[in-house]
Amino acid sequence: MIEVNFDGIVGPTHNYAGLSIGNRASAANAGGISRPRVAALQGVGKMRRLMTLGLRQGVFLPHVRPHVAWLRELGFDGGDSEVLAAAWSADRALVANAMSASAMWTANAGTVSPASDTADGLCHITPANLSTMPHRASEAEQTERQLRLAFADRRFFRVHRPVPAAFGDEGAANFMRLASPSGRCAIEMFVYGEGRAGGFPARQHRTASEAVARGHGLDPAHTPMVRQSDAAIAAGAFHNDVVAVANGHVLFAHEHAFADPAGLREAVHALMPDAVIIEVPADRVSLDTAIRTYLFNSQLVTMPDGDMALILPAEARENDHVWTWLTELVARETPIRRLEVVDVRESMRNGGGPACLRLRVQVDADALAAIDPRFLLDDVTCDRIEAVIAREWPESIAPDDLGDSRLWERCATARGALTAALGFGPGEI
Template identity: 75%
Template sequence: MIEINFDGIVGPTHNYAGLSFGNLASSNNAGAVSAPRLAALQGVAKMRRLMALGLRQGIFLPHVRPNVSWLRTLGFGGDDAEVLATAWSTDRALVANALSASAMWTANAGTVSPGTDTVDGLCHISVANLSTMPHRAAEAEQTERQLRLAFADPRVFHVHGPVPAPFGDEGAANFMRVVPPSGGRGVEIFVYGETGGGVFPSRQRRTASEAVARRHGLNPDRTLFVQQSEAAIAAGAFHNDVVAVANGHVVFAHEHAFADPAAFHAALRRIVPEVAIIEVPADRVDLDTAIRTYLFNSQLVTLPDGSMTLVLPAEARENAGVWTWLTELIESGGPIRRLEVVDVRESMRNGGGPACLRLRVQIEPDALAAIDPRFLLDDAACTRIEAVVAREWPEAIAFDDLGDPRLWARCHRACTALTQALGFQPDEI
């Protein structure tokens, strides 16, 4: 199997409107001035670094913003400029939702089950409905369009539409997969929330997780449904990938990530006895620190030589306690052999670290040709993206700028320029 990380390109409307209740970074930075150009360039630099490590990389394009069609469903009429102007004068929050660049968090694009795990041998992808938050629920249509375009070959892929909205589904941000060291079939782990700890909403429902597992034709004996800790949700772990990540036979998690970690660990060990569970104790890194530094929202990846690397945000290195624990982890000689630090600070201030920016897709090597090549990244494509971003992306956006028609027009032109530079037609995306 080979793995491709598909990162979202940070869109030109990236701003700090504080739309995501329960996401502490998003709330704490609400009203600040964003830097869309820098955020996008930092994202491309991260992708370049992973490619330099020998990993395969793909991209998804920013969604069309402002989302005028969404505002039209709320009763605003006229041409696009009139819709936006009327909406801004009526309810600024609606326009902020319509300008959200949160589709960059492609870990929420959908849930992916490789063909080794499914009954029909196809790689199944279910689009997430993201129904908990209005600005994210509006993403599903455009996300599905890109997924169906990228993974159109029915001999390899089966793309499913979203689960009905009442059953909240946040995609791969609440999903892990563990594979024995020898490879083969994996154990697919769906993490769901219940009450949200009485503070913030839990975003993933067990019903949605079970529906995705049925759609994908997963073996029930190799599928686990695990409840997220209410303490983690209350502390701001709005998705499981803020407190846990898995790769190969390794699970890397906070002590308080799951409601019943002992039961989860026992169930997983029954299926994969060789699983390595690395649990960070709360007395070394408390939940607040883990969430603030996005320690677990790192990419745990396997390099071509078979060793594992943890790709961390710079904030993890800047915290003495976190970095000391990580240094001890590497020195212990366990399965994680290397730490790689990347700077994605500008996008992370909106509530997601390196792992939020990517959707993992695992396929057989001969299936690589079944993916639309325009979604696969190389150095030349990186250079084209960087050139468009440097030329077209706004340097800064304050909240009041969201009502400026010049910004609306500029961001529309920017997305059009990017789609053309990468070989897409505007009506494809």
């Protein structure tokens, strides 16, 4: 299979409103001055880096922001500028939610099961409802629209409706897939939380995970439901991908990622004896350090030569405990042989590293050819995207700027310029 990483382009409204409860980076930088242009260019730079490594890359576009339609549903009337001005006067937090650029975290866009795992032999995709947080709960409709455009060919893909909002689903950020090198066995693991830990809500409901697995036609015997540890949630691991990542036959996780790590190891090896589980011990890298550096929010990828590489944020390179352990890891006889460092500092400040920015889709050559090419990247398309960002994206956004009508207009114009540059018609996406 061919893996395509679909990254979210950081939108022009990227700001530090601190809306994500339980996300330590988001909370720590709340009220700061963001740099949307730099953030978006860093994101495109990461995509280019993966392409130079021989990996396939796609994109999803920023959502319509400010989200005036959402504010209208909350009772604000009039033209767009009147709605926004009235909302800003009544409750500034509502405008902050309507300006959120959090759709850039495409790991939360949905859950993807490749055709080799499903009963009908189609690639199944379920958009996440993201119902736990107000600033994200409004994303599902626009995300679903993009998924249905990109994966419209029903010979290869089936895009589902989101799970009902009563059951929180946060997509691939709480999902891991292992596949045997032989190709004869795969495990799709859904990671869920329960209740509240450390005052933070568990965002992924087990019922939602089970619903996605049923809808995708997965074999229950190869679809374990794994509980996230309360300690990880309380420490700020608001999604599982902050403390664990999987690729191929390798599971790379912190010692305290899961509620029952011994049971998970036993279950994985019973299903896939050749699975490799690499566990980072807490006495080498504390849970706090792992979350602060986003060590596990790295992308674990298979290179064209068959070796695996970790695509790490610069913060992991800058921490002595993390980097020492990683250099020891690549020196050992494990499938992870390379460390590649990328700078996505602006998105990290808002609570997401390299893995948060991407959604994996695994397809064969025929299915790849059926994906809408406007969502696939090459160097020319990257040039086009970067030119629009450099010309149209705001240089900075301070908290009080969110109430400025000139910013609203500029952000709407910027998104329109990007969609046009990529060949999308007015109102198509």
